[in-house]
Amino acid sequence: MQRYLFDFINNLKLRWKMVVLVLPLVIIPIFLVGGIIGYISTKQAYLGITQTSKDDLQHMASFTVDLLNSHYQQFQVYKQDKEKSFHDELQTVTELAYNVVKSQQNLQKTGRMDLKTAQREARNALLKVNVGKTGYIYAMDSRGELKVHVAQEGANVFDSRDESGRYFIREMIEKAKRSKPGEILYIVYPWKNAALGDKSLRKKMVAYRYLKEWDWIIAAGGYLEETYEDVAFERRSFEALKEKIKSKKVGKTGYIYAMDTSGNFMIHPTGEGKNFLNATDSNGQHFIKEMCERKNGWIRYPWKNKGDEAPRMKIVRYEYFEPWNWIVAVGSYEEEFYQEANAIKGRILESMVVLTILVSVLAVFMVLLASRVMTEPISRMIEVIRRVKMGRLDETMPVDSEDELGELATAFNRMTKIIKHNKELEANLAQQGKMASLGVLSSGVAHEINNPLGVILGYAAYIEKKLTPEDPNYKFIHEIKRESKRCKKIVQDLLSYARTPQPVLEETNVNDLLEQIVDFAANHTDMHHVTVQKSFDLSLPRVMVDGDQLRQVAINLILNAGAAMQRGGELVVSTAAVEDEWVCLRFRDNGAGISPEHIEKIFEPFFTTKVKGTGLGLAITKQIVEQHHGKIEITSEMGVGTTVEVKLPINRDEYC
Helix, strand or coil, rough: CCCHHHHHHCCCHHHHHHHHHHHHHHHHHHHHHHHHHHHHHHHHHHHHHHHHHHHHHHHHHHHHHHHHHHHHHHHHHHHHHHHCCCCCCHHHHHHHHHHHHHHHHHHHCCCCHHHHHHHHHHHHHHHHCCCCCCCCEEEECCCEEEECCCCCCCEECCCCCCCCCCCCHHHHHHHHHHHCCCCCCCEEEEECHHHCCCCCEEEEEEEEEEEECCCCEEEEEEEHHHHHHHHHHHHHHHHHHHHHHHHCCCCCEEEEEECCCEEEEEECCCCCCCCCCCCCCCCCCHHHHHHHHHHHHEEEEEEECCCCCCCCCEEEEEEEEECEEEEEEEEECCHHHHHHHHHHHHHHHHHHHHHHHHHHHHHHHHHHHHHHHHHHHHHHHHHHHHHCCCCCCCCCCCCCCCCCHHHHHHHHHHHHHHHHHHHHHHHHHHHHHHHHHHHHHHHHHHHHHHHHHHHHHHHHHHHHCCCCCCCHHHHHHHHHHHHHHHHHHHHHHHHHHCCCCCCCEECCHHHHHHHHHHHHHHHHHHHCEEEEEEEECCCCCCCECHHHHHHHHHHHHHHHHHHHHCCCCCEEEEEEEECEEEEEEEEECEEEEEEHHCCCCCCCCCCCCCCCCCCCCHHHHHHHHHHCCCCEEEEEEECCCEEEEEEEECCHHHHC
């Protein structure tokens, strides 16, 4: 069984092998940890739930005491709130009074009413407004003369002082004159009004605003204590507080209640207003009396409600509220504590199962993702290795990382470069061997063939002179002569390819050399149907080349372009400097183009697509360019044209 298991694993792909081996190492610990955590969590839930419930009772008791204290304190703050409300009311009344006077001033300003009438109308309007029970609106000028007042109109109150001796009228006038436009000012001072029967000082608040056009200070004032009398509000607030406390539930059946130290229930869902000082639990203990005596603490007692078959243990937290001499109690049955614990246990188990499954699914996904991340580069490497194995040495592995796989890819790419270089060396050595053999063969062939060809050409020329063009044999003699010359050229090209001499280098202006070549080639019989354009870079530097060999290169390329444009076309011959390292000669035609399968073989000796071509022209051209340490590149598109670029080094010594 073990052997079959290992055989099964060994036969898997690397990715699935990682999944089979790693996945159990991830999932099994997850299930173990989940089970242990679930067990510990359940135990802790049972241990902690009682303390948690006690904390809840403590918090509820403290919360209730805080509610009572807030209610107690709120009526200490109540007067401050009323003062703010009165403050806002005075602001509104003062704004209203100011707008009334301002409207009359506008009527006077526009000429629709004289000053005296306008001020009288304003006075009558202000006297109709009351502020609270005894408050009123009045107006005075900056000298303290009362322009509007319910009792002292016309009197000057500039030197009036309040009950503390402060010159409050002067203070009001000074602040009013310095006030900003639209600003409402306030002043509070003690005042006892004998006319109203005041026997003690009362705080009076006045809001005022300055109307500069009439030099009027418009003021609205009233007594603060007139806003405090609202006993019904306090009673309603207390009833709302009691309902809020009684509505609070503690667990399912627990509740909050309050009693005084005499056992009178002040707040209770059912026993409010009754005295339970002598109440006893199921064991006969006076638990209420104990709470009243201790005032603060915990108590636990058995209690049986109506409908219960047996007493249930109840736990109560109670605290003392000193301002009202109350005891606030919060109680609940203990069994309800464990009911929550059981519910928590179930939720923990459900959560742990669901969480374990989710984590396991996530782990499976992550392992699959990790296996893919780890094996995909290897799969790509295998694909590249297969292509290299088929002989495609130009293939390289992408290096996307700096890890071991990246290092392996870099080493493999270096190895393929070395193999490719070695194969190129082998090909060069083989080519040199072929060239050596070809040179020996060419010498012999040239000697053995040129002599008979010379005799044939001589006799053909002799017979041609004896015949007239009208003679039927003249045509055959002419063909013999033409084909013999073609054979002689093939032999000469063969010798040229086999024994291309080393270039004799001279500093040459390439533009001038091409100018001569283009002019010569343009007059060739194969170029009459072609338009030749020149585009030379005049800033081109002079380079070291063999002028005769470069002339041969240019003529070959120009004539090839002409042959590709049998129906006419345009050839553009241009020069340019490239990357400050090369002089580029570019020959671009719009002829038929070269097919992709032919362009890879275009420089091979004896490869030609011409009916009468030798296949040595471009091979010799490439040989000459490489002897100059240059480069030749061909790009072509069928039906669009061909571009040949010859790059010659500007500094030839760098490429030697």
